[in-house]
Amino acid sequence: MTEDKTQTALRLNRNDNIAIALDKIGAGDLVHEGNVTLLQSVQPGHKFAVAPIKSGQNVVRYGQIIGQATQDIAPGEHVHVHNLGMGDHAQDYAHSRDTKVLDVATDTRTFQGYHRADGRVGTRNYIGILTSVNCSGSVAKFIAEAAEKSNLLDDFPNVDGIVPITHGTGCGMSGENEGYDTLFRTLSGYAQHPNFGGILLIGLGCEVMQIADLVGGQSIRADGALRYMTIQQEGGTRKTIQKGLEQLRGIAELANTATRQPAPVSELTIGMQCGGSDGYSGITANPALGVASDLIVRHGGTTILSETSEIYGAEHLLTRRAVSVEVGEKLIDRVRWWEDYTARNKGEMDNNPSPGNKRGGLTTILEKSLGAVAKSGNAPLTDVYLFGEKIYKKGFVFMDSPGFDPCSVTGQIASGANLIVFTTGRGSVSGYMPTPCVKIATNTDMYSRLSEDMDINAGDIISDGVSLADKGQEIFEMFIRIASGEQSKSEQLGYGGVEFVPWQIGAVM
Template sequence: MTKASRVIQLHPQDNVAIALADIAVGEIDQPSGLRALQSVKQGHKIAVQRIAAGSNVLRYGQIIGQAKADIAAGDHVHVQNLGMGDHTQDYGYASQAIPLAPAAELRTFNGYHRADGRVGTRNYLGILTSVNCSGSVAKFIAEAAEKSGLLDDFPNIDGIVPITHGTGCGMASDNEGYATLMRTLSGYAQHPNFGGILLIGLGCEVMQVSALVGGRPIRADGALRYMTIQQEGGTRKTIEKGLAELRGIAELANAATRQPAPVSQLMLGMQCGGSDGYSGITANPALGKASDLLVQQGGTTILSETSEIYGAEHLLTRRAVSEEVGRKLIDRIHWWEDYTARNEGEMDNNPSPGNKRGGLTTILEKSLGAVAKSGAAPLAEVYLFGEQIATKGFVFMDSPGFDPCSVTGQIASGANLIAFTTGRGSVSGYMPTPCIKLATNSDMYARMSEDMDINCGDIITDGISLDEKGRDIFEMFIRIASGEQTKSEDLGFGGVEFVPWQIGAVM
């Protein structure tokens, strides 16, 4: 790409290029001589050569689908002439697992050291619910605590977070859905960004409080209390008891202060939502650079959204540290193929209307851009949704592509930071874990700068290198982990984004 180019061809083998601005019919890109036969919006694809019907369409040097009709050089390539088609992958297990060199300088951040050895980036009190039926009471307790000024005496606590949801009952007690919810709630109960937890159930639900706490040291610091509404004698008495318990938990949590910790204690969940044609060019690969920097420090980064790596999974299996790890990922892909089929869905229905307006056509194209968030580090392990992550390095956690649900799993697995790339302008936050928003294009960043933490669109508009932007993102990781607020925190997000993955029949 030259400075005057209106298009960018991402790989020499590609037969499409990406429009860097809206292109009118008949407009000629001077450096390449390519003449647009149709109007092409910014972020969308334009054919750079003739593509016969049934032939592969290539972006990033990879197949993103097949031509549904003959495509001429200069044609707009999108849903009208590009389809999924059949695709097979050479998994090449562990054939490209090249370790990253350790960082020359080890960095630190200021965090909250917990009794189990982990380090938090925030110090909240959580009111965790076992079932939807205790959600309102949890909110009542949080509201009563705020009105009473309970935290005025505890300056080291960031706030009180009621964690409510829409499940916990009307489900089988011994299946995959139950096990997934159990992992999720347990993960939040012991998360290092909580200085203490109050767990509230109704009493008669399937997900019993006794099952969550029975015989297991959920928190090594002892900062967990639990009760059920039925046992306490109803709403008012539960609120009164809850306030008393919160004060006791707050006294423990307030003793924690920020202290230096190695960056190896950071666990980053990586997400993309509201993706566009720029996602795989700017924010996602820049986040991949930052992910590698964190891995080089001995930290952990998590890629998820299994339905949004579909068609690009071969790029990850080749980087797996072993064939066993690579096959774990493919096992989850096969699970998803079955899961979508029995629920009358299909893997290629993932690109949303907003994704398509932004220039993405097939799940293959979307996935190839999404995988760029993972950088170049070897794939060290594959985990189930909400499973506790104990492996350092780059890992994968199985999840849906639905962003709030996927982030919920990453936090349950231990993520104490979230980085979220967006091209259309996703707005959300995920207490207790701060979420850094990365804009893929400068136009959206200018419109929504109050919601976006970093503009990655200047990779295109100003020629900023991916390496430089990756370093900027990494430095923000350290600042946010040390207490600097993200835009979503300033706006107060986090009240409705706890979304456990509901698997199985609701009965």
């Protein structure tokens, strides 16, 4: 038996029957947390039993059930996919039982943003070339490339760039079902987004998602900085590119009049994501982000939690914080929809976690979801929205989405997020134009390897003893800097050109 290793493991709740390895622990090592001797080597972020667990008994982490033992587990034994399964996870939703209003911040914080005609504030000033259908995607890119080659933006220094928004749908679908409505909301949300100083909307002409329906009978942009055309009507590729360049110049003239001006933090809407999660996610980055989320809410701003399939099994922690029974029920309605959606497509909600999540120490969706929900802090759940639905209430809200990160972020941006924050334990390389993304590492080892892609290291909560409160404040301050124009790592690397992924629901015909 080797010497006592007092700082290598953590039990998160006194009722937990497992602990988390904070470093690699060898077989035969005596661990202070639980006073157990390891029976096998355990990797960082992985779990081991600190008490005997009988087959069929609940395994508890965070004081919550993360599954049931599939065989007897001895103290000091590694707990993972070989001996832990889902089991029964029925929850008491107790709608609104634990709702507590946060204190309003006493200090007034501002960022430098772009004030739009509809009253919203952008954190960037791009021009978007938005496509109604995949058939117009290449032409949108041709126009953007032609604008770059001609140095069109040299005359417009206040414009951050031109972003072609292309996708693989818009036709081969019903024009009157849930999938159509979802895509319509998504495209409309991007067309109105405050991070765009103007929009050029391009279609082919014969698609299901008609340009006329997107623009007809509504004022898409209060500033008038929207132009639209179809390739068939303009006379083909070359003529559309030529007309598109002319339209871009007119849009750029309007967008260039915008300059950064002080705006209250209450005008920030932040989409919160986690991807490539590991055993540290629910200990470091996610709860630290929860502190930052509460700071945003206390300053009157909005934070969005999404990824419905990745709160599964932890939804009761959100319903108990709902501002009303009705809001709590709206969330459960979406969970029930997802249970039906996965079942009719011959999937299971526990298909998540991914192989990378499991290598990082996560075993069941219940365990992953409990860590993911920590991003939301303690603020009341103000409302629940559909994918891409415009968010009109301040505070902490939920938007329904898949757990597939690019798709989920696409919905959050369509709903109005002018900043994205992304926690990761395995690493992530992505960006989400027109909205900047702040990436937070859950562990110091990964941050060291991918420091050129990561904006903040939350691993120092474990490695250096940094408090959650201090890390949350650090994240909050970075939100303000990035919103004011400082580039995030993903922006510096040029990411954001391929991450627009509308949620495709329904038959492709």
